Amino acid sequence: MRDTVKVIIARYREDVAWAAALGYDYVVYDKGGDFGGEARQLENVGREAHTYLTHIVREYDSLAPVNVFVQGSPFDHLDERGNGSPETLRSMIEDVVDRGAPFKGFAWFKLQCDHLGRPHDMFKPENRGRWAGWGRDIPVGEVFTKLFGADPPERITARAPTGIFAVTGERIRTRPRAFYEYALRLVEADPDDARNTGHALERLWQHIFNGNLAWNREDYD
Template structure:
């Protein structure tokens, strides 16, 4: 089971990925594995895990995270880290980052890219000076709350997700889709803040950390509504991924300047 010295929690959303790397997770972390596939798991990995739960394969990693929040609670650790079971594609320095929690913000992006080998984002944006953690690779992406597109490059996948969301909810071009989603999931205060801004910040792959007491601040009803959304249309899972940081208190960027406003 997890170490008695653990002071943080690590939540892993697994399908069929290898979990051997879990044995290298620092002892300061309680490990919670939620398995939606049929991949083999070694006895050593199971013994390292505080929690090992099988879930139905639906709702992407958003459902896994929300299941943990609703059924396990915020935990007693200082930070809760959420990650896919192969975090290294999006966060090549993931294990090292787990040792650097003293450098983290209350809500901390932990990813570097989507898929570096295919240029998502372009290599020109993945340079050392772009990292927000010294000597390690962490780069949150800025994106439009109305188009879902990143600000610095053209992401055809994000464009398709935004278009699909507008069509699903019959929204015209120019509507703040992220505010719409947050309001639909019964997070009115966060939705109002989103409506007043143009830009959000997200961490690829839904890999991030948050001070555990901030998890407790999100109403259970909102967590339920987010999980219902994740079980629904595919695009909803991507909206959860884009908005995790803000759900837990990350500030939106670029306030909307309306005519006549001071």
């Protein structure tokens, strides 16, 4: 099973020593600039979506059979009480491998939203300054249409709302590399996430990896 799974970690100054305890191959993409271990350095832009898409674009032809995408400290989102652990994550990964699931979000909850990402926390006074996009809606419908050239569904169910999920290499490659390059350009055009492009992708991972070939476009200019 170890050779089947690769864990891709989007780190920003978190302690990622826990990764070794998973027992799987892993790679750390570091945006904090203070990581002393072996890591791939990236500019601190675009939230974790930038990291994930960068990995897919670079490794497209050599992706692992199962790819697990997580942030540097993912555990609060794995359990309703915030008691997730490396053991929790490892058990979730094992279940995905055992069942052969092509995609699985690991957050303990799912979200439903409209085309503006509502309901969301972008207008709450207590969150002012937490995100560059505070005070703006999340352009879920707009990003959906840019990615797929189609109208989004009326209600969108986010099955990986915190950006923690597993997806097979086979499922990733149901979309061409050009799709991910285009998605990466969208993120890079909003480097501070002031327009909440990265937040929108958190609501759309299950659509990106749903294997619907009819949503593939002929070009991604």
